[in-house]
Amino acid sequence: xxxxxVVARLVGVLLVAMHAVPGRAVNLPMAYTEEExxxxxxxxxxxxxxxxxxxxxxxxxxxxxxxxVDLYKHPDLWGAPPEGLYFSIVPYQExxxxxxxxxxxxxxxPRCKLxxxxxxxxxxxxxxxxxxxPATGLEVAWNYEMNTKGDGLQYRKFxxxxxxxxxxxRYADQEVWELYYINRTDxxxxxxxxxxxxxxxxxxxxxxxxxxxxEFLNTxxxxxxxxxxxxxxxxxxxxxxxxxxxxxxxxxRTDSIDGTDLIYDDDNMWDGQLxxxxxxxxGKRDMLTCRHQNMRATTRVPGQGIVNGITxxxxxxxxxxxxxxxxxxxxxxxxxxxxxxxxxxxxxxxYDRQGRFWKCFMNQIAPLPTATGETRAFIVGTQYHDxxxxxxxxxxxxAYYDPKLGIEVLPEMFTVGYLQxxx
Numbered sequence: 001x002x003x004x005x006v007v008a009r010l011v012g013v014l015l016v017a018m019h020a021v022p023g024r025a026v027n028l029p030m031a032y033t034e035e036e037x038x039x040x041x042x043x044x045x046x047x048x049x050x051x052x053x054x055x056x057x058x059x060x061x062x063x064x065x066x067x068x069v070d071l072y073k074h075p076d077l078w079g080a081p082p083e084g085l086y087f088s089i090v091p092y093q094e095x096x097x098x099x100x101x102x103x104x105x106x107x108x109x110p111r112c113k114l115x116x117x118x119x120x121x122x123x124x125x126x127x128x129x130x131x132x133x134p135a136t137g138l139e140v141a142w143n144y145e146m147n148t149k150g151d152g153l154q155y156r157k158f159x160x161x162x163x164x165x166x167x168x169x170r171y172a173d174q175e176v177w178e179l180y181y182i183n184r185t186d187x188x189x190x191x192x193x194x195x196x197x198x199x200x201x202x203x204x205x206x207x208x209x210x211x212x213x214x215e216f217l218n219t220x221x222x223x224x225x226x227x228x229x230x231x232x233x234x235x236x237x238x239x240x241x242x243x244x245x246x247x248x249x250x251x252x253r254t255d256s257i258d259g260t261d262l263i264y265d266d267d268n269m270w271d272g273q274l275x276x277x278x279x280x281x282x283g284k285r286d287m288l289t290c291r292h293q294n295m296r297a298t299t300r301v302p303g304q305g306i307v308n309g310i311t312x313x314x315x316x317x318x319x320x321x322x323x324x325x326x327x328x329x330x331x332x333x334x335x336x337x338x339x340x341x342x343x344x345x346x347x348x349x350x351y352d353r354q355g356r357f358w359k360c361f362m363n364q365i366a367p368l369p370t371a372t373g374e375t376r377a378f379i380v381g382t383q384y385h386d387x388x389x390x391x392x393x394x395x396x397x398x399a400y401y402d403p404k405l406g407i408e409v410l411p412e413m414f415t416v417g418y419l420q421x422x423x
Contacts, residue, residue: 026106028132030094031316031340037092040286040314044091053086060089063288063314065347067360067387071306077390078305079164087310093292095341095367097129098150098374098406100185104128108191114138118275119229120146123203127183127191129343137279137320143343144336145274148180148204149378150370150406151187158399161260162392167303172260173212179409180204182227186372186406197411200234203227205414215241221248222414229275238419245419254330260393261359261386263330268379269345269361270336276326282319287337288312289346293364295381295398305392306383310364315339317346331358339365342377352388359386370406378403 032040052060057072071078075085097105105128112130113121118138120130130146131139159172181202182192192198206223210216218240223233235248254263265272290312298309322334332355337347342365350359364381380403382395397403412418 026102026132028097028102028105028129029340031092036316040092043314044089047089048091050089051086052089053084060288063286065349065360067349067357067385068362071385077164078392079162079167079301079303081301081304081308083308085304085306086308087312089288090292090311090313092313092315095291095339095377096375097342098186098370098372098376100190100372100374101128101376104185104191105132114142117229123227124182124192127185134281134318137281140281140318140320140338140343141274141277141279141322144270144338144345146183147343148183148185149178150372150376151180151184152407152409153178153378153403153405154407154409155378155397155403156400157395157397159395160393162303162305162394164303164305164392165390169302170260171212173210175209175211177207177409177413178204179411179414181411186370186374186376187408193411200224201227202414205411207413207418220419222419223248224414225273229273231273233273236416236419245416261384261389261391262393266361266384269348269363269382270322270334277322277324280321280323282321282335284316284340285319285337286314286316287347289315289317289337289339290362290364290381291315291339291342291346291366291377293366293380295364295396298381300394305385307381307394307396315341315346329353344377344379356388358388359384361385368402368405371404371408372406374406376405378405 054073054075057069061069072085078085108126108128109130109132112126115121120126120142130142134140134143154177156175160169162169181198181204184190184192202224204225208221210219219238221235221237223235225233236245237248238245254265290310292313293311298307300307317337318340320336320338322336324331330353332351332353335349336345339346344363344365346363348361349357352358362383363379365377366380367375367377370376380397384393386392
């Protein structure tokens with residue numbers, strides 16, 4: 001087995017080298033080989049432009065999680081409007097990384113390797129995609145982890161928590177800033193902030209300003225994720241109503257977020273230290289997935305459990321079985337379906353501690369302009385469904401403005417003093 005892994009890794013490095021063009025960064029592998037893409041194009045001649053609803057969902061069921069096939073078959077259970085629930089099929093389009101990301105991959109991928117604990121060796125000194133042709137589940141997971149989304153970003157999300165049975169909703173409205181201190185590809189300093197600018201050895205930081213629900217107006221929090229995979233996050237919350245700051249416990253990672261169907265680890269499909277899980281590569285699956293979405297083109301009435309107007313295209317996704325190392329963890333396992341061009345988790349299936357299917361999440365992404373004059377794929381929306389309780393929710397990142405990628409984010413945002421800033 002080890003021999004096959006070594007050979008696969010060497011082949012991957014050779015393929016990257018073969019794609020290199022003098023004076024230009026490498027090209028990364030596409031989702032399909034040329035032969036596979038020809039077959040996809042032939043299928044698209046029949047299906048592109050088709051509106052899929054409960055009457056036609058069986059015709060494309062092989063390309064979807066079975067839970068979402070049932071969702072579209074039974075729209076009344078999910079608060080559908082009179083026209084039902086539907087999506088459309090669009091052609092597959094390749095998604096490209098920024099030139100900075102490609103140059104970083106060309107420079108650093110040949111030296112990337114994992115230690116006995118599964119950590120990326122010299123993580124501070126590398127950037128880009130560490131494993132262009134991953135051979136193991138952990139290598140796929142590290143490709144996901146190393147996406148710095150332009151190094152600095154800001155977005156605002158409108159996120160209703162929905163009970164489709166009685167059409168009630170509880171709204172969340174949050175503005176988020178993120179800053180990556182290491183593994184930077186698009187903004188200087190690259191690939192990392194010098195030590196004097198990062199004395200706490202932070203890998204990435206997140207700041208959240210809350211506007212809704214009303215009782216959380218102007219509540220703020222920040223979270224520091226450290227380079228050391230064994231170190232817990234450092235998080236503080238300023239609760240505006242009581243004008244108090246409290247440190248958040250890492251034991252809250254599996255708590256429900258304000259009564260929603262999400263836990264803190266669910267943010268962006270997974271938001272915890274990577275090595276808290278084991279990863280097994282289960283192969284690939286050709287699926288319909290949302291890779292070029294404009295959320296402003298979707299529609300939804302109050303109480304509707306999934307937006308109408310999503311556009312799905314075929315993509316050959318990696319499948320990872322993800323199991324937390326804590327035997328008492330809330331979920332027995334997750335299944336991640338990752339886009340091999342962006343390494344976003346496009347679909348996620350979650351099982352409870354008894355091994356029963358519980359939840360399924362779907363990401364919508366789109367290539368967006370960056371502050372550095374290029375485009376980079378980013379999450380513009382997410383659909384969340386709890387199939388045991390028939391609860392659901394969504395997150396729309398284009399409700400107020402397009403996410404801002406590759407921007408300068410100031411490190412002083414991630415301090416206790418900044419939480420108390422007067423607005």
